[in-house]
Amino acid sequence: MDIKRLLRMPIPISIIRHGGLGKTAIVLQIIEDLLYSPQRPFDRIFFMSFKNSVFENGVVRKLDKVISNHTDLVTRLAFYMEIQTGDKSINDIEEEVWKNIFTQKTLLVLDNLETEIVQSNLSEFTKIADMFISNYTNQLRLIITSRLGLGDSEKKYPVLEFDITRTKELVSINLPDKQEVLKRAEETDWEWVQEYTSGNPGLILSFCDSLRNSNKTIMDLRVEFQTKYSLDARKLYDDQDVFLELCFANTTETLNTESQTFMAALSYSFMEASLKEVSEELLGFLVEEIGFIKLGIHNMKAQIFVNIGFLRPINGSNKYNVNELFVNYINGNYSNRSDVYTVFKLKSSEWFAPLKHMIASIIDFQYEEDLLVSQTLSNLYKGRFDQTNNNSFLMRAFFCEPTLSNLLYYFEKAKPIEVISNFVLIEKVKSLLIQNKEQQVQERIVLRLIYCMSEINHLIKRGERANVGNIRQSDLYEFFQQVQNRVSVVKTGARSILLRRKVVDFLISINQLDITENYVQTFEEQMSRSCFELYSKQVGMWAGRDRSKCERYILKCNSLIGSKFIRDESKAAYFMYLARYYREGNPLRAYQVSSELDKIPAINNTIFSFYLESLLLRAQCLIDVKKNREEIRKFINTFNRESKTSRYKDIQYKKEKDTRKA
Structure with missing residues (x-):
C-alpha cells in the first residue's frame, strides 16, 4: 500500500476526500497491519477519532464523540499516557503530552479531523503537523483522515471512488448468499449500480443491504429506480439522499463562501448542460467571462475541489471528472443549514443570468451531438468572438480545440500582420498536416497565408513600415518556405490551379522567380x-x-x-522588357515592339508609365538609325505634352513620396 511506503518519510500524511470512501477503514487496516508486523515499527499507536456519525445500511448512526475539540485530544492522550493532570493547566498538560510522544517511536492517528477543523482553529492542528516535521530525526509519524487536509503541512493521499470492477468485487464479497442473482446481472445492470453509487464504498454497501433484503435482481431494482414506482426504489432514493448529506455537508463547509459559490456554479453547469468533465480552460472561462474573478482566483483553483472530492483528475490530461453525487447534493436541497451554499442560493445571485446564458449556448452546441469539453469551450469562445469581434477569443478557441478548421477560422478573421505574427500556430496542427488530413481546409489556410503575405508585401513596397513592424521582403520568403515545408498541399503535388496561381503571383511579387517555375511545370x-x-x-x-x-x-x-x-498591364510590361532587350542590337526591332503600346489603353498608371517610356525609347531608336528629325520630334512632343498632365504629376508625386519613405 502506498501509505505504508509514505510512512517511511518523516512528513505527516493526510488521507483526504469526502465521506463514505473508507478513509477510516483504510487507516484501521494500516494500524492492524502495523500491530501484527514482525518489525514492530512503532512502540505506540494512538488512534484518536473525531467521528460523530457513520453511514450503515442506508442509515446515519450518530456517535457519542469522546473527542470534540483540541482540548479533548490533549486530555485523551494524557489519559492513555497515564499523565497525572491534577490541577495542571491545559498548556502544561499539552507540553507534557508532546514531550512524552517524542521520546518513543509513536504513530498518532487523527481520524475525521474535518469536524474539528470546521468548528475551531485550523492553526492548532497545523502546529501539531509542524511539530512532527521538526522532529523528523525521531521515529514519529502522524496520519490524518480529513475531507480537506491541513494545507501544505502534509503529504495528501486522496482516496478515490471504485471503478466498476472494484464495485462488482465489493458487492460480491458482501453478498455471499446472492451469487446466483449476481451472475444473472447484465453489464447494463452493473453500469447502473456504478452510476447510482458513483463508486463510493459506503453507498455500495448500502445498495448491498437493499439487495439483500429484497427478493429482486439488480435489473429489477434498476428498472424500479428509473421508473420510481416501488417502495424499494423509494428506499434507494432515500438512502442516496442520506448518504449525500453525510458525505458532503461537512465537506462543503470546509470551504469558504467564495469557493462554495463557484462550486455551486459548476454544479449547476454540469447538471443543466450534461457535462461529464471539466478542464482548466473551462474553469478559466467561467472566471473571466462570467465574472467570477470577483471571488478571488485563489478561491477557485481546481486543486481545492480535487481535495474535497468534487473533481477527480484524469490521468495524462488537465481535465477532471465530476463527482455526480456531489453535484446532486449541491443542486439539491439536502442541507437545512444556512452556511451551505447550494444552487438555490446561486439562482438569486448576480452570477446566475450570465451562467444560464452560457448553459443555453452549450445546449445549442450539443443539440446534434455530444461534445467533448474542449469542443464545448472552443464553441463558447467563438460565441464570445461573435459578441465582441475580438480575435483573441478565436485564438483561445483554437487552443481549446486545435483543428485545421479552427485555425482557418482564426486566420480568416485576423489581420494580415496578426496572421503572419502567429504563423507558429501551425505547429499545433502539425500531426494533421503530416497525415495530409482535410486537404481542402489546408488549401484554404495556405491561400489565406499567401494573401496575408501579399498584403504585407504591398505595404512594404509603399513604404508603410509602421504597419508591418520589422518584416522585410526576405522575411516573407522565409515564411513561404516554412509553409512549403510544413503544409502537405504545398509540399506535395496535390495543388489546385487556384493555389498554384496565387503562389506564383506572390513569388513573382517578391522577385523569387527561380523557385516560381516549380509551380508552372504543367x-x-x-x-x-x-x-x-x-x-x-x-x-x-x-x-x-x-x-x-x-x-x-x-x-x-x-x-x-x-x-x-x-492582362493588358502584363502585355505592356512584356513589350517594354522586349524593347529594352532589342534596344542595343536591333533598334528598329525595339522601335517596332515598343509601338505595340499604342494599341493598349492606358487604363492605369502602370500602363501609362510604360507608354511614356516607350515614347522616349522610340525617339532614341530613331536617333540611333538616323531617321528624320520630324518623326523624332513627334515622340518627344507627345512625351512633353503628357508630362504636363495631372496624371503624370500624380505618378511623380508618388515616386518622390516612396523615395522619401525608403
Missing part, C-alpha cells in the same frame, strides 16, 4: 496569366545578361500572349 489555360507574368519578368531580368535564357523566355511569352487571360 500548363493549364487558367495558369496562362501567371505564367506569362513570370516569363516576361524573366525576359526583363535576363535582358543584357544571358541572351540564350532571354530568348527562351521570349518564346514562352510569345506562345501565351494570345490568351484571353493575359
Whole structure:
C-alpha cells in the first residue's frame, strides 16, 4: 500500500476526500497491519477519532464523540499516557503530552479531523503537523483522515471512488448468499449500480443491504429506480439522499463562501448542460467571462475541489471528472443549514443570468451531438468572438480545440500582420498536416497565408513600415518556405490551379522567380496569366545578361500572349522588357515592339508609365538609325505634352513620396 511506503518519510500524511470512501477503514487496516508486523515499527499507536456519525445500511448512526475539540485530544492522550493532570493547566498538560510522544517511536492517528477543523482553529492542528516535521530525526509519524487536509503541512493521499470492477468485487464479497442473482446481472445492470453509487464504498454497501433484503435482481431494482414506482426504489432514493448529506455537508463547509459559490456554479453547469468533465480552460472561462474573478482566483483553483472530492483528475490530461453525487447534493436541497451554499442560493445571485446564458449556448452546441469539453469551450469562445469581434477569443478557441478548421477560422478573421505574427500556430496542427488530413481546409489556410503575405508585401513596397513592424521582403520568403515545408498541399503535388496561381503571383511579387517555375511545370489555360507574368519578368531580368535564357523566355511569352487571360498591364510590361532587350542590337526591332503600346489603353498608371517610356525609347531608336528629325520630334512632343498632365504629376508625386519613405 502506498501509505505504508509514505510512512517511511518523516512528513505527516493526510488521507483526504469526502465521506463514505473508507478513509477510516483504510487507516484501521494500516494500524492492524502495523500491530501484527514482525518489525514492530512503532512502540505506540494512538488512534484518536473525531467521528460523530457513520453511514450503515442506508442509515446515519450518530456517535457519542469522546473527542470534540483540541482540548479533548490533549486530555485523551494524557489519559492513555497515564499523565497525572491534577490541577495542571491545559498548556502544561499539552507540553507534557508532546514531550512524552517524542521520546518513543509513536504513530498518532487523527481520524475525521474535518469536524474539528470546521468548528475551531485550523492553526492548532497545523502546529501539531509542524511539530512532527521538526522532529523528523525521531521515529514519529502522524496520519490524518480529513475531507480537506491541513494545507501544505502534509503529504495528501486522496482516496478515490471504485471503478466498476472494484464495485462488482465489493458487492460480491458482501453478498455471499446472492451469487446466483449476481451472475444473472447484465453489464447494463452493473453500469447502473456504478452510476447510482458513483463508486463510493459506503453507498455500495448500502445498495448491498437493499439487495439483500429484497427478493429482486439488480435489473429489477434498476428498472424500479428509473421508473420510481416501488417502495424499494423509494428506499434507494432515500438512502442516496442520506448518504449525500453525510458525505458532503461537512465537506462543503470546509470551504469558504467564495469557493462554495463557484462550486455551486459548476454544479449547476454540469447538471443543466450534461457535462461529464471539466478542464482548466473551462474553469478559466467561467472566471473571466462570467465574472467570477470577483471571488478571488485563489478561491477557485481546481486543486481545492480535487481535495474535497468534487473533481477527480484524469490521468495524462488537465481535465477532471465530476463527482455526480456531489453535484446532486449541491443542486439539491439536502442541507437545512444556512452556511451551505447550494444552487438555490446561486439562482438569486448576480452570477446566475450570465451562467444560464452560457448553459443555453452549450445546449445549442450539443443539440446534434455530444461534445467533448474542449469542443464545448472552443464553441463558447467563438460565441464570445461573435459578441465582441475580438480575435483573441478565436485564438483561445483554437487552443481549446486545435483543428485545421479552427485555425482557418482564426486566420480568416485576423489581420494580415496578426496572421503572419502567429504563423507558429501551425505547429499545433502539425500531426494533421503530416497525415495530409482535410486537404481542402489546408488549401484554404495556405491561400489565406499567401494573401496575408501579399498584403504585407504591398505595404512594404509603399513604404508603410509602421504597419508591418520589422518584416522585410526576405522575411516573407522565409515564411513561404516554412509553409512549403510544413503544409502537405504545398509540399506535395496535390495543388489546385487556384493555389498554384496565387503562389506564383506572390513569388513573382517578391522577385523569387527561380523557385516560381516549380509551380508552372504543367500548363493549364487558367495558369496562362501567371505564367506569362513570370516569363516576361524573366525576359526583363535576363535582358543584357544571358541572351540564350532571354530568348527562351521570349518564346514562352510569345506562345501565351494570345490568351484571353493575359492582362493588358502584363502585355505592356512584356513589350517594354522586349524593347529594352532589342534596344542595343536591333533598334528598329525595339522601335517596332515598343509601338505595340499604342494599341493598349492606358487604363492605369502602370500602363501609362510604360507608354511614356516607350515614347522616349522610340525617339532614341530613331536617333540611333538616323531617321528624320520630324518623326523624332513627334515622340518627344507627345512625351512633353503628357508630362504636363495631372496624371503624370500624380505618378511623380508618388515616386518622390516612396523615395522619401525608403
